[in-house]
C-alpha cells in the first residue's frame with residue numbers, strides 16, 4: 353500500500369462501480385479504489401464473491417450487487433440498484449468482468465464465440481452505456497471509465513480467436529467512447545494487461561505459463577494489484593489529460 357496516496361485520499365467523495373469484482377483484477381481494484389478513498393460497489397455475476405470483496409472493505413464504504421453484464425435487463429436493474437447504494441451515480445466505472453473459452457478456430461463451438469463476445473465486448477458496451485447515461489443525467493463531474501482489454505489483442509495467440517477479437521474490440525470501443533464522452537467530462541481508457549496471476553490464468557497449462565514468463569523481460573507473471581494501481585491512477589485526477597488511451601501493463605511482454 354502506497355502511504356502517500358492513502359493519506360491524500362485522492363478519490364474521497366467519489367463512488368466507483370467495478371464489474372468482475374468477485375475475483376482477480378476486479379477484486380484488487382476494489383481494494384485500491386477504497387484505499388484511495390472511494391466508496392466502492394462490487395458488482396459480479398457471482399453475488400457471493402462480490403459480497404466477499406465488499407465485506408473486506410467494510411460496510412460503510414462498500415456495497416455489492418449481482419449483475420450479468422451481458423444482459424441489458426440485468427444491467428438496467430444494476431444501475432437502479434447502484435444509484436440507491438450511496439445516493440449518487442458512480443463517477444468511476446471499471447469494466448473488469450471477462451471470460452475466456454479458448455479453442456482452435458476450426459473446432460470452436462458457436463456458443464463459445466457468443467459467450468466470450470457477450471461478456472467481454474457487449475458487456476463492456478452495456479455497462480458503459482447505462483452508467484454513462486446515469487453520470488450525464490446526474491451531472492457527475494470528472495467521470496472516468498476504465499476498460500480491461502488484454503495484450504492478447506496484440507499477440508493474437510493461437511486458440512484465442514474469440515477472446516483476441518473481443519479484446520481488440522475493447523480498444524476501438526474505448527477510443528470511440530472517449531471521443532463521444534469528452535464533452536461531458538468523462539474520460540475513457542483501457543488497459544492491456546499481460547499475464548496476471550488470477551483464477552483466469554490459473555487454468556492456463558503450466559508449460560504455457562513458463563513460456564510466457566521466459567518471454568517476459570521481468571521473468572514473472574503480474575499480480576492483480578499491479579493492474580489495479582494503474583486503474584486507480586486512471587480513475588483519479590492524476591491522469592486528467594489521459595483519454596482514449598490503451599496502456600500496456602505487461603512487464604515488457606509484447
Ligand code: NAI
Pocket residue numbers: 371372373374375376377378395396397398401419420421422447448449450451471475500501502503544545546547548549550551552553
Ligand atoms: P477472473 O476470472 O479472476 O475474474 C473475472 C470475474 O468476472 C469473475 O468474478 C466472474 O464471476 C466475473 N464475470 C464473468 N462473467 C460475468 C458476467 N457476465 N457478468 C458479471 N460478472 C462476470 O479474471 P481476471 O483475471 O480478474 O480478469 C479481469 C479482466 O481482465 C477480464 O476482462 C480479463 O479478460 C482481463 N485480463 C486478464 C488478464 C489476466 O492475465 N488475468 C490478462 C489480460 C486481461
